[in-house]
Amino acid sequence: MSAIQEGITLNEDKTLSFGNYEVTEKIKITDFNVDGNIYKIRTHNEVTRLSKNGNLLLETVPGATIHNFYVTEKEANFSIEGLGDTLVTLELEPNTNYSLFINDVNIDKIKTNLSGKINFSTTLSKEPQEIKIEKHS
Template identity: 45%
Template sequence: MAAVKELLRVENDGTLSFGDYTLTSKTKLENFEFQGDLYKVKTFAEITKLEKNGMLIYESVPGTAVEKFKATEDTLEFIVSGEKDVQFTVELEAGTEYTVYMNDTNVGKMKTNLSGKLSVSAELNAGAEVSVKIVKA
């Protein structure tokens, strides 16, 4: 998967793609309108962060590229790639249990904290990608 050179784009299937981990300095795109909401992305080699209406919805350390990001009431799905292993944090429903799948393998159940954040680590090699699916239990 290549970095998203536009920083943030809408795909033909109605999902979002964002992030460019190949950048050496922090770059951002603000006020990107999608389905009535405003998005902001900040990305470079060290971090990728996506906000919706001023609220965090995705953050990774180090930076990543994310494709086909789609959130529904009970499920969050996306494909992530980067140069090396990554930890990403997503904002979901507070104090709720979710089942996490990576490349269609159940990696276990996790519970969000009181602010709704769920942090997951993924093993990545340069050029490789991992499909992530987080389902409300």
């Protein structure tokens, strides 16, 4: 896989791919419209940040490239690539328990805070990792 040169794209399967951890100058897209939802992306080697309708959806520090990103009521799925130790922040449903899977391995149970955010760290490389965050029923 590779970095998204245009900052963000809508894939044929209706998932989003975004981010470019390889550039030092910021790529900023402010009005990416998908089905009436407005996405904003800011990405470079220090941070990748995706917002939807003004609310944070996902952020990585340092920057990363996200492929095939989608979120439903029950789960979030995407693959991620980058360089080195990376902190990922994702906004989901507030005060809810989730399981974190990296490359199909159940890593941990995570509870979102009152604003719905979870944080986890992973070591990235140019070989994408598959991330799945599944809501407990």
